[in-house]
Amino acid sequence: MLSFAGAALGIALAVPAVRLLVAIAxxxxxxxxxxHLNGWVLAFTLGLSLLTTIASSLIPAxxxxxxxxAEALKQDSSRxxxxxxxxxxxNGLVVAEVAATFVLAVGAGLLLRTLMxxxxxxLGFQTARMLVVDVDAPAHTQDDAQRVVRQYDGLFAKLAALxxxxxxxxxxxxxxxxxxxxxxxxxxxxxxxxPNHPPYADFxxxxxxxxxxxxxxxxxxxxxxxxxxYDGQFAAVISESLAKQxxxxxxxxxxxxxCGLDSDKWMTVVGxxxxxxxxxxxxxxxxxxxxxxxxxxxxxxxxxxxxxxxxAPLTLMNAVQAEILQTNSQIATKxxxxxxxxxxxxxxxxxxxxxxxxxxGVGLVLAMLGVYGTMxxxxxxxxxxxxxxxxxxxxxxxxxxxxxxxAAKLACWGIALGCILSVALTRLITSMLVGVRAxxxxxLSLATVLLLTTAAVxxxxxxxxxxxxxxxxxxxxx
Numbered sequence: 001m002l003s004f005a006g007a008a009l010g011i012a013l014a015v016p017a018v019r020l021l022v023a024i025a026x027x028x029x030x031x032x033x034x035x036h037l038n039g040w041v042l043a044f045t046l047g048l049s050l051l052t053t054i055a056s057s058l059i060p061a062x063x064x065x066x067x068x069x070a071e072a073l074k075q076d077s078s079r080x081x082x083x084x085x086x087x088x089x090x091n092g093l094v095v096a097e098v099a100a101t102f103v104l105a106v107g108a109g110l111l112l113r114t115l116m117x118x119x120x121x122x123l124g125f126q127t128a129r130m131l132v133v134d135v136d137a138p139a140h141t142q143d144d145a146q147r148v149v150r151q152y153d154g155l156f157a158k159l160a161a162l163x164x165x166x167x168x169x170x171x172x173x174x175x176x177x178x179x180x181x182x183x184x185x186x187x188x189x190x191x192x193x194x195p196n197h198p199p200y201a202d203f204x205x206x207x208x209x210x211x212x213x214x215x216x217x218x219x220x221x222x223x224x225x226x227x228x229x230y231d232g233q234f235a236a237v238i239s240e241s242l243a244k245q246x247x248x249x250x251x252x253x254x255x256x257x258x259c260g261l262d263s264d265k266w267m268t269v270v271g272x273x274x275x276x277x278x279x280x281x282x283x284x285x286x287x288x289x290x291x292x293x294x295x296x297x298x299x300x301x302x303x304x305x306x307x308x309x310x311x312a313p314l315t316l317m318n319a320v321q322a323e324i325l326q327t328n329s330q331i332a333t334k335x336x337x338x339x340x341x342x343x344x345x346x347x348x349x350x351x352x353x354x355x356x357x358x359x360x361g362v363g364l365v366l367a368m369l370g371v372y373g374t375m376x377x378x379x380x381x382x383x384x385x386x387x388x389x390x391x392x393x394x395x396x397x398x399x400x401x402x403x404x405x406x407a408a409k410l411a412c413w414g415i416a417l418g419c420i421l422s423v424a425l426t427r428l429i430t431s432m433l434v435g436v437r438a439x440x441x442x443x444l445s446l447a448t449v450l451l452l453t454t455a456a457v458x459x460x461x462x463x464x465x466x467x468x469x470x471x472x473x474x475x476x477x478x
Contacts, residue, residue: 003053007046011037014045017358024354026347059089087381090374091410097370098414098455099421101363102447106422107429108360109443110436111353117435118346124276124285125175126215130338131313132174133305133320137331145297146230148328152293152300155327156207162319164311167213170293173204174304175276176345180204181299185259185289188266190246201242201287202278203261205299208292211237211273213306221253221271228270228292235292236267239275242287259289262298267291280345282434306338313337352432364454367414371458375407379466386469396467403466407459408452415448422447 018037025032137152139145152170160168173180181203186193193199208224211217219240228235236257243252256266275285293300309316317335324331343350379386386399426438436443 003049004046007049010045010049011042021355021358024351026351027344028348029351087374087378090377094367094370094374094410095414095417097363097367098411098451099418101360101367101454102415102418102451103421103425104356104360104363105447105450106418106426106440106443108353108357109446110426110429110433110438110440111349111356113436113440113443114432114434115346115349115353118281118349121277121281121435123175123281123342124216124274125338126308127338127342129309129311129313130214131307131309131316131320132177132336132338132341133307133324134178134334134336135170135305135324135331136302136333137328139297139301142297145301146294149294149297149300151327152207152303152305155323156209156305158323158327159305159307159320160209162316162323164309164316165307166310167209167308168305169207169210169213170300170303170305171204171206171210172293172299172303173202173206173278173288174306174341175278176280176341177304179302179304180278181261183260185257187246187258188256190250190252190255191248199242199246199287201239201245201259201289203259204288204290205261205293205296205303206237206290210306213308215308216276217274219272219274220251221269223271224290224292228294230295230297232295234263234265234267234295235270237271237273237290238269239273239285239288239290241275241285242289243272245287257289261291262296281342282346282349349432349434364450367451368454368458371407371410371455372462374410375403375459375462376465378406379403379462382466383469386466390469399469400463400467403463404456404459407455407463411452411455415451418447418451419444 014037018035022032022035025035137148139148156168156170159165182201183203184198184200187199206224208226208228211223221237224235224237238246238252238257246252246257247255252269252272255269257269258264258266273290276288277283277285278288293303307313307316307320314335314337320335321333324333389399390396422444423439430438
């Protein structure tokens with residue numbers, strides 16, 4: 001009966017819980033839309049519930065069947081409490097519950113700290129008040145692509161003139177964006193290169209003003225400008241990591257660099273900018289090679305336009321859309337913000353945190369119920385003992401302290417066991433952690449405080465009932 005009732009309640013809770021988890025699942029999670037409760041899942045869950053109930057009932061049932069009535073009555077009537085061995089199994093189960101919950105709490109703490117680290121990290125660019133427009137202009141030939149680049153140049157000027165807009169730029173290869181390229185490159189006048197490990201970098205095609213719009217600092221040289229035309233000397237801006245990787249401490253301005261993006265022409269390095277975390281806040285800043293839109297028109301047709309604004313970014317959507325349509329009515333657009341894109345890039349980390357935190361929350365509830373049940377049963381079994389203690393002068397606060405201390409000891413044993421398990425098991429999620437060690441004193445400390453508090457809260461009601469025992473009533477009842 002208990003098993004069926006629990007299974008029914010579990011199913012009732014599972015239906016909205018599964019829907020919520022699917023709703024917050026990252027887009028990259030395979031076949032997330034197909035996740036749902038069905039008959040096979042419910043049958044398996046019900047069977048597991050029944051087996052768990054039967055397995056947990058076997059030992060108490062066998063012990064109850066072997067009880068000697070005369071001995072039990074004699075023990076209860078003379079001492080009013082059961083032997084010590086009767087509570088060992090119950091206490092052991094509570095310790096195991098606390099240990100398992102401690103492991104889950106530590107894991108959840110590690111993932112939550114990872115998420116906090118990612119949200120607070122320096123990305124190398126600005127995210128606040130940044131409107132992002134994903135634009136795609138049709139172009140089938142080289143001439144079409146060059147025409148699109150000229151249209152974008154005029155569009156950037158119009159957008160920069162809109163009220164509430166501070167800076168505008170365009171790029172193929174926006175951090176956390178869907179467009180981008182990477183590959184090997186060559187340099188002249190740089191450090192010696194291992195032929196088996198040629199230098200590697202991200203490739204981006206950007207407009208003039210892009211670095212200013214994104215808040216990426218210009219360390220040396222200049223930004224792209226109107227002189228960087230398709231027929232002129234090809235130019236490039238490199239990141240600090242690329243400069244260090246290929247030129248060491250030497251000044252890279254004026255050095256030549258070549259990549260296989262769309263041309264084998266050598267490009268002159270005209271500037272050095274700060275590093276950015278390209279794929280997500282979890283990524284390490286790496287070498288990046290930036291090239292002008294006008295000199296690589298084939299990659300300039302599908303770009304992101306970024307606008308740093310003085311107002312809420314999405315309030316400018318209609319004005320920006322009107323300028324784009326006026327420039328070229330065939331340009332497809334999609335609006336978002338930089339904050340949203342960065343948030344979506346850590347969706348997997350956020351989902352892991354929510355999932356494990358949910359399991360830890362369920363574990364806390366179970367641990368609380370286990371401690372409460374054990375303490376309540378212990379108080380009921382020790383009513384006569386408590387009455388004797390109070391009859392001989394024990395005060396209520398001493399009885400209260402005794403019960404709470406018993407619960408604290410169980411919690412401490414569980415925490416000690418959980419700590420050992422955590423040190424061993426949290427290493428399995430090392431690859432999911434960013435900026436946090438697998439053995440993290442903060443997470444261990446928080447889990448310890450959480451479990452001790454849970455045990456204290458769970459034991460408080462039974463301890464209070466024990467402190468209210470009337471010794472005369474207890475003695476007469478026995």
